[in-house]
Every structure is written in C-alpha cells, then in structure tokens.
Amino acid sequence: MIAPGKLARLVATNALSNRRRLALHTFGLVVGIASFAFFLSLSMSVRSVFLEEIFPLDEVEVVAPRVGAADVDARDALNDDVVNEIRQHPDVKEAVPRMAMAFPASGAAMFMGQRMPFEAGGFADGVDPAYVADEDFADRFVDWEAEEHEREACGPPPERECGDHYYCDQRDNTCHKRVPIVVSRTLVELYNTQFAPSHGLPPIDEALEGMLASMLRLEIGLGETMFAAAMTGGESPPRQVEGMVVGISDKAMPIGVTVPIGYMERWNREFVGDEAAEVYSSIEVVLEGREAVAPFAGWVQDELDLSLADRQGERFATAIFIVTALFVMISLVIVTIAAINIAHSFFLQVSERKRELGVLRAIGGTRGDIRTLVLAEAALIGVIGGLLGVAAARVGAAAVDFAAHRWMPAFPFKPDSFFLFEWWIVAGGIACAVVFAVLGGLFPAGRAANMPPAQALSQD
Amino acid sequence: MAGDPIIRLRDVEKSYGPASAPARVLRGVSLEVGSGEFVALMGESGSGKSTLLNIVGALDVADRGHVEVAGVRYGEAKERALARLRNVDIGFVFQAFNLIEHLTCLDNVCLPASFSRGKSPAEVQERGKEVLGRVGLADVAGRKPGTLSGGQKQRVAIARALFQRPRILLCDEPTGNLDSHTGGEVIEFFRELNERDGVTLVIVTHEQRISSAAERIVSIRDGVIEDESAGAPAAKEAAST
Numbered sequence: 066m067i068a069p070g071k072l073a074r075l076v077a078t079n080a081l082s083n084r085r086r087l088a089l090h091t092f093g094l095v096v097g098i099a100s101f102a103f104f105l106s107l108s109m110s111v112r113s114v115f116l117e118e119i120f121p122l123d124e125v126e127v128v129a130p131r132v133g134a135a136d137v138d139a140r141d142a143l144n145d146d147v148v149n150e151i152r153q154h155p156d157v158k159e160a161v162p163r164m165a166m167a168f169p170a171s172g173a174a175m176f177m178g179q180r181m182p183f184e185a186g187g188f189a190d191g192v193d194p195a196y197v198a199d200e201d202f203a204d205r206f207v208d209w210e211a212e213e214h215e216r217e218a219c220g221p222p223p224e225r226e227c228g229d230h231y232y233c234d235q236r237d238n239t240c241h242k243r244v245p246i247v248v249s250r251t252l253v254e255l256y257n258t259q260f261a262p263s264h265g266l267p268p269i270d271e272a273l274e275g276m277l278a279s280m281l282r283l284e285i286g287l288g289e290t291m292f293a294a295a296m297t298g299g300e301s302p303p304r305q306v307e308g309m310v311v312g313i314s315d316k317a318m319p320i321g322v323t324v325p326i327g328y329m330e331r332w333n334r335e336f337v338g339d340e341a342a343e344v345y346s347s348i349e350v351v352l353e354g355r356e357a358v359a360p361f362a363g364w365v366q367d368e369l370d371l372s373l374a375d376r377q378g379e380r381f382a383t384a385i386f387i388v389t390a391l392f393v394m395i396s397l398v399i400v401t402i403a404a405i406n407i408a409h410s411f412f413l414q415v416s417e418r419k420r421e422l423g424v425l426r427a428i429g430g431t432r433g434d435i436r437t438l439v440l441a442e443a444a445l446i447g448v449i450g451g452l453l454g455v456a457a458a459r460v461g462a463a464a465v466d467f468a469a470h471r472w473m474p475a476f477p478f479k480p481d482s483f484f485l486f487e488w489w490i491v492a493g494g495i496a497c498a499v500v501f502a503v504l505g506g507l508f509p510a511g512r513a514a515n516m517p518p519a520q521a522l523s524q525d
Numbered sequence: 526m527a528g529d530p531i532i533r534l535r536d537v538e539k540s541y542g543p544a545s546a547p548a549r550v551l552r553g554v555s556l557e558v559g560s561g562e563f564v565a566l567m568g569e570s571g572s573g574k575s576t577l578l579n580i581v582g583a584l585d586v587a588d589r590g591h592v593e594v595a596g597v598r599y600g601e602a603k604e605r606a607l608a609r610l611r612n613v614d615i616g617f618v619f620q621a622f623n624l625i626e627h628l629t630c631l632d633n634v635c636l637p638a639s640f641s642r643g644k645s646p647a648e649v650q651e652r653g654k655e656v657l658g659r660v661g662l663a664d665v666a667g668r669k670p671g672t673l674s675g676g677q678k679q680r681v682a683i684a685r686a687l688f689q690r691p692r693i694l695l696c697d698e699p700t701g702n703l704d705s706h707t708g709g710e711v712i713e714f715f716r717e718l719n720e721r722d723g724v725t726l727v728i729v730t731h732e733q734r735i736s737s738a739a740e741r742i743v744s745i746r747d748g749v750i751e752d753e754s755a756g757a758p759a760a761k762e763a764a765s766t
C-alpha cells in the first residue's frame with residue numbers, strides 16, 4: 066500500500082508537471098463551480114432580503130374577506146373573540162390585532178428644520194405594545210394615557226410650555242407625553258433612497274436612529290385632512306396631537322405610522338363611534354413555521370370565514386426559488402459536462418501514461434495503488450477546480466457589487482452586497498467539484514489498474 | 526558457484542489471442558536459475574524471451590505451469606505479495622529505459638521507496654544518491670531524464686532497479702538502444718554487480734558480448750528451451766579444471 070504522504074507527492078508532481086493539461090482539466094470545473102457558487106449566493110442574498118426583511122414568510126395577516134353586499138357584517142367578525150380563537154390554534158405562536166385609523170387625519174413631520182406634510186388617515190394604525198415587547202424601544206412604546214393622572218398645566222405660548230417629549234394638549238391645556246410612534250424599515254428605506262437625496266436631508270442610519278425621538282416631531286391633525294378641514298360626519302371637532310418616533314420595526318405598518326393600540330381605540334371612539342373602537346382591521350399572526358402557512362390559511366377560511374391578506378411574499382419566494390433552481394440546474398449541467406470531459410481526458414491520459422503506470426506496477430505498485438493514484442489525481446483536480454471556481458465566483462460577485470455600488474441608483478432595501486456566500490456554498494462547491502472529478506476518474510482509474518503491467522510496458 | 530535455485534519454472538505455458546485460435550508463445554518452459562547466477566536468455570525475435578522474463582518478474586501471468594521466485598509461489602501468492610516481490614527482491618531494466626519524464630533522475634531512482642515503508646525521506650534521498658553514485662551519475666541527480674544521453678538514462682534506470690538492493694535483476698535487452706561503447710560499459714557494470722554483490726542476473730539479449738560474460742546461456746526457440754550451454758566464465762572454469 067502506498068503511503069499517503071508519498072501518494073500526495075507523486076500525485077502533486079504528476080498533476081502539476083503538465084500545466085496545460087491541468088488547465089484543460091480544471092477549466093470546465095471552474096466554470097461550472099463558479100456559476101454554481103455565483104448564482105446560489107446571489108439567490109441566497111436575494112432570498113434573505115426578500116424573505117427576512119420584506120416578506121417574512123411565517124407571518125400572515127388575517128383580514129375580513131372583500132365581500133359583496135350580502136355579507137356586509139362580515140367585517141364585524143374581526144374582534145377580540147376571533148383573536149382569542151386564533152390564539153388557540155396549535156400552529157399559532159402569536160396573534161396580534163391591528164386597528165386602523167378609521168377617520169381622516171393630516172400629519173406633518175418636523176425634521177432638521179423642515180416641515181414635511183403627509184396624509185395620516187389610512188396611513189396609521191395601532192398595535193398592542195406587547196407585540197413589540199422584545200424590541201429595544203419597548204419601554205418607550207407605551208400608552209401614556211391609559212390611566213388618568215395629574216398633568217402640568219400649559220397654554221399657548223408665551224404662557225407655559227411643556228418639557229421635552231411633551232406637548233400641550235388643546236382639550237385640557239395640560240402637558241401630555243407625545244404619542245409614541247414606530248415606523249417600518251420600508252418607510253425608512255423609502256426616505257433614505259427617494260426622499261432624503263432630493264431634499265438634501267441626511268439618510269437615517271444606525272447613528273441617527275437612536276436620536277430620532279428628539280430630532281423628529283410629528284404633528285397629527287386628528288379629524289382633518291391635509292388640504293381642508295372638510296369633516297366627514299365626525300362627532301368631535303378636529304384637534305392636534307403630537308407624536309415622536311421611538312423606533313423602527315418590521316412590525317409597524319409598511320407605509321405609515323403605528324401607535325399603541327389604546328390611542329387608536331380612543332381616537333376611533335372619539336371621531337367615529339364605539340363600533341370602530343372594537344373592530345380590528347386585521348390580525349397579524351406569527352406561525353410556528355413556513356409549513357404551517359397553508360394549513361392555517363385553510364383553517365381560517367373554513368372555520369372563521371376570514372381570509373389571509375394577499376401574500377406577495379409567497380409569490381416572490383416561489384419566483385426566487387424557481388430562478389435559483391434553474392441556475393443551480395444549469396450549473397450542475399456545466400459541472401456534469403466538466404466531469405464527462407475529465408473522464409474523457411483521463412481516459413486518453415491513462416492510455417498515454419500506460420507505460421508510466423506500468424513502471425509503477427513493475428517497481429512494486431499494486432492495482433489498488435494505481436487506482437488510488439489516478440483517483441487522487443482526479444480529486445486534486447477537483448479541489449483545484451473547486452477552489453478556483455469559488456474564487457472566480459467571489460471575484461465576479463465583487464465586480465457586480467462594485468458596479469452596483471458605483472452605477473446603480475439607491476432603491477429600498479438595496480443591500481451592501483448582492484451575494485451571500487454562506488459557508489455551505491463554498492464547501493458545497495468544492496465538494497461538488499471533487500465528487501464530479503472523482504466520478505470522472507473512476508472508470509479510467511479502473512482501467513489503468515486492471516492493465517497487466519507487461520502489456521502496459523510493451524513497446525508499440 | 527551458483528547457490529540454491531532462486532528462480533524455478535516448470536512447464537510454464539502462455540498463449541495470447543482468442544481462446545479459439547491461441548498464439549502459443551511459451552509451450553512448457555522449465556528452467557532453474559541458481560542464486561547469484563548470471564544467465565543470458567537468447568533467441569530469435571518473437572521466440573518468447575520477453576514473455577518469459579515478464580512471467581518471472583510477475584509482470585505477466587502464466588496460463589499453466591509452476592513459477593516460484595525467491596520463495597514466492599506465484600499461483601498461490603496474493604497481489605500484495607507479488608507487488609512486494611517486485612518492489613524489494615526484483616529489479617527490472619528495460620530496453621526503453623522507462624523513466625518517468627517529469628520526475629528528476631533522483632526522484633526516478635527513489636520511486637520504489639513510494640511503495641515501501643521504513644525509510645525516512647532523508648534516508649530515501651541518501652540511498653538514491655548512493656545508487657546514482659554507484660552508476661557514476663551523482664552529478665545528474667537534479668536533472669530530468671529528457672536531458673540525458675541514452676547511456677546515462679539506462680544507468681539511471683539501473684540505479685532505480687538497484688535502489689532496494691534486489692537479489693534478482695531482470696533485464697530485457699538493456700543494451701539494445703545503446704551504442705557499442707556505452708553498451709560495453711553497462712555490460713561491465715552488470716558483471717561487476719554479479720561478481721561483487723552476488724546479484725542474480727537474467728538478461729535477455731542478442732549481444733554476443735553479454736552472452737560471453739554470462740555463466741550460462743539459455744536459448745529459446747518457438748516457446749521451448751532449445752539449448753543450454755555454459756557461457757564464457759564457466760567455459761573458462763571448465764577449461765581450467
């Protein structure tokens with residue numbers, strides 16, 4: 066039996082002695098493995114952005130179905146009873162009701178000396194603070210007005226002003242804590258990529274996030290629209306409150322602002338009526354896993370007569386999966402062709418090197434030694450091809466990232482790198498190259514080993 | 526002068542080609558070679574000399590008959606035992622040198638160590654240089670065979686064959702590709718090896734000079750041993766008694 070160290074030396078000198086042959090062998094492998102690693106890491110990155118940041122797949126939203134006139138009261142179904150029923154379902158980790166703002170409101174954001182007006186009605190909702198309990202701003206996302214308590218008196222300036230994070234409420238001329246607000250990462254991305262550059266404002270990065278509460282003040286005109294004070298059958302006159310952004314979270318409304326649900330209930334009761342304060346707009350459900358989505362959707366439809374909100378995330382995920390699968394298949398085809406190429410070329414090589422292998426038998430090599438030698442050479446070619454392939458993929462990825470950074474305009478969720486080289490892609494690429502190269506070497510190795518040495522050495 | 530037989534062949538047969546119409550190359554060869562003997566194997570082209578030598582060296586397998594070399598019975602031996610025999614006890618020298626082109630001369634000479642254990646890399650190198658020195662080529666150790674003359678190549682091949690200190694050296698027309706002068710040097714070397722180190726030599730040759738250096742000449746014709754005669758030294762010995 067040939068010793069591993071001696072085998073390695075023999076194989077290395079053999080494989081490396083003919084650079085052109087080595088290049089020819091590895092070329093196909095490099096191309097195959099490079100495309101394999103490139104596309105797989107691209108799709109991993111795209112998947113992680115889509116599925117983790119934009120459309121988490123184990124979260125669904127239960128809504129009242131869009132119904133015809135016959136079923137008008139179906140919307141009433143989204144109440145506390147339904148929430149409790151959903152919470153009992155075994156696949157459900159968490160069920161959180163959301164209550165949309167049911168009346169018009171105007172808003173304006175005061176930031177870095179600029180006033181940015183926006184429409185708040187329809188772009189605001191409330192959630193239970195317990196839903197965001199694990200976020201680091203949880204201690205500030207609190208319904209400060211859940212209980213009545215003593216407040217400092219205030220009045221329009223110059224009379225008395227309220228301290229930081231407080232505003233003077235018009236109803237009772239006392240200082241109320243500003244309404245805590247969370248916004249979504251989507252909104253921040255939109256601001257950073259679309260709004261900030263065109264208005265000469267700084268992007269909101271990690272450094273700025275923590276200071277948002279003091280830098281950004283929101284005025285909300287409850288019961289009034291941006292353009293006019295045209296009230297629509299409200300019970301109360303419009304009034305102003307102020308809010309402050311306490312955090313950024315995926316649990317916030319994608320486009321809009323989210324407040325503790327207590328505020329929304331009181332406001333809906335005040336401006337619309339009791340009914341609006343008891344019916345939820347949707348129920349956010351976190352499931353045990355992606356696999357639970359389909360059965361849960363069926364259960365919601367059959368048992369509750371409700372439905373899930375349009376799930377674009379799932380469609381994207383499927384599309385990404387298909388594209389990934391396609392590219393991986395193409396890569397595998399390339400790698401297979403490379404393996405066939407290796408087999409073919411090894412086959413020729415074994416004939417060419419017949420005499421050399423015969424010499425090795427004559428000086429003491431067994432059949433097993435010869436087979437090991439040829440296979441080890443194939444494996445070495447596999448390792449070299451795999452390493453070069455992965456390296457080529459990384460170089461290609463770096464080039465694409467550089468080009469994207471340089472020439473592609475900013476867009477929401479534009480990642481720093483479009484590629485995610487997970488360890489298993491690197492390991493898998495190299496392993497794949499080795500496996501295919503060894504497969505390619507298997508038959509030629511057997512042939513080389515079974516050649517009688519006398520015949521291998523005979524002069525032709 | 527010769528010791529106990531180190532090579533024993535009895536009724537060895539070998540055919541090539543299809544079983545329906547076999548070309549019978551060896552038709553019952555029986556031969557014994559004593560330890561330390563110097564035998565020249567002669568015969569016309571196609572008579573089966575190389576075939577016989579390959580069977581003795583376990584590079585080919587006899588169809589029938591009994592082969593025993595250095596105490597190993599080929600019919601019963603495992604592949605590992607035969608490989609070990611080729612590695613340790615038998616050295617081969619071919620007409621075509623059969624050096625590996627992409628290895629240096631020293632690496633070529635040390636190649637048999639790849640298939641055996643016990644020597645450290647330094648010891649292997651040392652032994653390699655020693656045998657290269659023995660054939661007078663210490664200075665070509667780092668060169669590739671492609672840069673050597675035919676005579677030098679054959680001496681490197683002989684050094685490789687001697688690396689493991691074999692008891693038997695099998696040579697198939699070792700001077701066939703050499704000019705008469707370098708051929709003469711090689712023959713002289715063989716003779717010295719046989720006399721000084723007691724290496725058993727079986728050399729296939731057409732050359733008069735080799736056969737006259739040998740103790741015994743075995744002639745083969747059409748796959749049978751036709752004639753055995755004493756070579757020059759034996760004749761000399763015979764004449765002196």
Ligand SMILES: Nc1ncnc2c1ncn2[C@@H]1O[C@H](COP(=O)(O)OP(=O)(O)OP(=O)(O)O)[C@@H](O)[C@H]1O
Pocket residue numbers: 520541542548550568569570571572573574575576577
């Ligand atoms: N592998 C083989 N397949 C078929 N026939 C073979 C094979 N090897 C040898 N022969 C035939 O066997 C016969 C003997 O060959 P061998 O090589 O032993 O002769 P030789 O005495 O060494 O001749 P030369 O002096 O030319 O080397 C030849 O007729 C040859 O054609």
Ligand SMILES: [Mg+2]
Pocket residue numbers: 574575576697
């Ligand atoms: Mg011959």
